[in-house]
Each structure stands twice: as structure tokens, then as C-alpha cells.
Amino acid sequence: MKSILIAMDESKSSKSALSVGVALARICGAKVKGLYVEDIMRLLEWQPAELISAGMGFSSAIPEARPTIEQVEAEKEFIAEADRLKKSFEEECKKFAVNYQFFTKRGKVHEIVEQMARTVDLIVVGRRGKTYPENSKEPGPVTEDLLRATTRPVLVVPENAKVENTILIAYDGSQNSQRALSIGVSFAKLLNFEVIVISIANDIDSAQKPLDEAKEFLAPYKLKATYVVDFGASMPWIGIAKQIKIFNPGLVAIGAFGENRLMELIFGSTTKNVLMETTCPVLLCR
Known part of the structure; x- marks a missing residue:
């Protein structure tokens, strides 16, 4: 195993996935790729009323594209989250002296992860993402979509997990x-x-x-x-x-x-x- 992709967000299980993925990389001498995906669905939640109306056929006029206040805030959150995740990723990789590279991309999360995974041996992800309820036992929908899309082995990591003996x-x-x-x-x-x-x-x-x-x-x-x-x-x-x-x-x-x-x-x-x-x-x- 020479390359590992760790898909990251700010959930508790993602933090565990980072620890487990980097520890595995240290043992097998693999390069680690950290990935943060700016989930495009967070932007599409905030569509202008005129655009929705046009899409449903109530109006023939397509409004001029312009971001909503919520979309502007989401863009700011993307930048802040990427900076925090990159910092924690680099700190963990340096602590264990592993070769690493961090990526930020935009799109549907499972699609971007699947595309990035084509050049690695293993995907490591948290059991559920930041937006999924922490008290739920079910894996998040993004995790399930990824599992069905990729042919690479996927290590799904729950909160506070360690790989042991x-x-x-x-x-x-x-x-x-x-x-x-x-x-x-x-x-x-x-x-x-x-x-x-x-x-x-x-x-x-x-x-x-x-x-x-x-x-x-x-x-x-x-x-x-x-x-x-x-x-x-x-x-x-x-x-x-x-x-x-x-x-x-x-x-x-x-x-x-x-x-x-x-x-x-x-x-x-x-x-x-x-x-x-x-x-x-x-x-x-x-």
C-alpha cells in the first residue's frame, strides 16, 4: 500500500479517520492525500426565488445569476473550514513524519472522493459527516454513496476509534x-x-x-x-x-x-x- 486518501470534514468521526489513516501510512510508508470537498449542495440550498420559479415553468425569464447572502456566507465557511482542516492535516502528518499533500475541491462530495480515489490504494473516511446527526448510528448518506460508487477498498472509521491487534x-x-x-x-x-x-x-x-x-x-x-x-x-x-x-x-x-x-x-x-x-x-x- 503506497497511497492513502483521507476524506475530511469537521465531524468527530473524520478526526478519527485522520488519526487512523496517518497511523496506517506511517506503518506502510505510504503517501497521504488529504481531501476537503466544498459541498456544492450547500450552495444549491439557497437558490433565488426567481430562478426556482423559472425552473418550475412559472416564468420564462431566467434571472441574472447572483449569489444570495446565504451563499456568500457558505463561501466564507468553505474557506475557513479548508484552512482549519489543512492545518490539522499537516500537523498530524508532520507528527508521524509521513509524506503528504492536501487538496480542496468543489462538487458533490462522493463524486469528488471517488474521482480522487482512482489514483490511491485505500480510502479512509469518517462514518458520518459534519451535517449528519451525531446521535444517529447509521452511516451518513455521503459515505453510503461513496461505497456504492468506488471500487477501491474503503476504511470507515467511527468516532474515537483505534485500530488494534x-x-x-x-x-x-x-x-x-x-x-x-x-x-x-x-x-x-x-x-x-x-x-x-x-x-x-x-x-x-x-x-x-x-x-x-x-x-x-x-x-x-x-x-x-x-x-x-x-x-x-x-x-x-x-x-x-x-x-x-x-x-x-x-x-x-x-x-x-x-x-x-x-x-x-x-x-x-x-x-x-x-x-x-x-x-x-x-x-x-x-
Whole structure:
């Protein structure tokens, strides 16, 4: 791993993401790119009444473009936030003596992050952004949009999180879980972590086959590993959440989102529910 992108705002989870991302960069000798996105949606919230009227067809005249008072204030906030974030980013990077570069860009947050991520190995983000309620357990909508857009692994970091000594990997043989196993084991080797591999299925036979695959995959790495079969849970995320509570890992790795969006809408997303149930960083792979 040679490059890490840390998407930043002024939320508590973003501060944790900065600490975790820079610490990882120090361990693996990676360059860190800090990114602050001036969210264009904050400007579009304040549209002139005449422009809205024209857009809805009530008037044929397009008004002269001019910023509202609220848009002017938002522009000032962008500058102040970027300055504060750049300062905290540079201080953290200098403290750990890592190579770094800071960027400020404007647009839809998840789109800009996805574009910037095409040139890095890993994205690190906070679980929810500054504008999302702190008392909510759900990941923010920008985080979810990013997870669905990017093909890079994403490390989602909650508030006050630290990456510590054990990684739990959920594996079911699917393509996304294969990537989670491969990248998760690479993390374990890099960080000298113990590995716990869990296989969740409706019955013991269905759960055992993926676990046998995982054992064979891990064998050459010579890592300390524990293998757990869990069956009978009504939904996979329930079994994963149960094992997280039992082992209390410092890091969790899973495949990000399934292929069936309709099933996710009906029964709930495994990805979203695992993010809600964990207090440690979660590595999501697609």
C-alpha cells in the first residue's frame, strides 16, 4: 500500500479517520492525500426565488445569476473550514513524519472522493459527516454513496476509534468477500494482527465450505488465525454482529453491499447494519 486518501470534514468521526489513516501510512510508508470537498449542495440550498420559479415553468425569464447572502456566507465557511482542516492535516502528518499533500475541491462530495480515489490504494473516511446527526448510528448518506460508487477498498472509521491487534473477516465465498479476505489478510500481515475468519450461513455444511477456502488461502501467510462457523441467524449481519460482540476486534473486513438492491431494501443491507453495530473501523471491499 503506497497511497492513502483521507476524506475530511469537521465531524468527530473524520478526526478519527485522520488519526487512523496517518497511523496506517506511517506503518506502510505510504503517501497521504488529504481531501476537503466544498459541498456544492450547500450552495444549491439557497437558490433565488426567481430562478426556482423559472425552473418550475412559472416564468420564462431566467434571472441574472447572483449569489444570495446565504451563499456568500457558505463561501466564507468553505474557506475557513479548508484552512482549519489543512492545518490539522499537516500537523498530524508532520507528527508521524509521513509524506503528504492536501487538496480542496468543489462538487458533490462522493463524486469528488471517488474521482480522487482512482489514483490511491485505500480510502479512509469518517462514518458520518459534519451535517449528519451525531446521535444517529447509521452511516451518513455521503459515505453510503461513496461505497456504492468506488471500487477501491474503503476504511470507515467511527468516532474515537483505534485500530488494534485483531481483524475479523466475514467470508462467504462471494466476489466481494474474496476481496475482503485478500485485503484483510494483507492488513493483518502488515500490522501483525491476529485474524478471525467467520462464515455465516443457514446451515453448518454451507458455512463450512467457505471456511475451508479461507484456511487454505491463509496458510502461506503464517498468521495466527481462528476460524468460526455461525449458522441459523435470520440475516447474515445478525451473525456477524454477534461474532463482533464476542471477539471485540480492532478492525472488521467485509464485502461491501450485495448485488441485489431489492433484497437490501426489503431485508436491510448487511453493510449498513454492520456499520451501525460496530465501534471499530470497518474495511469494506468491492
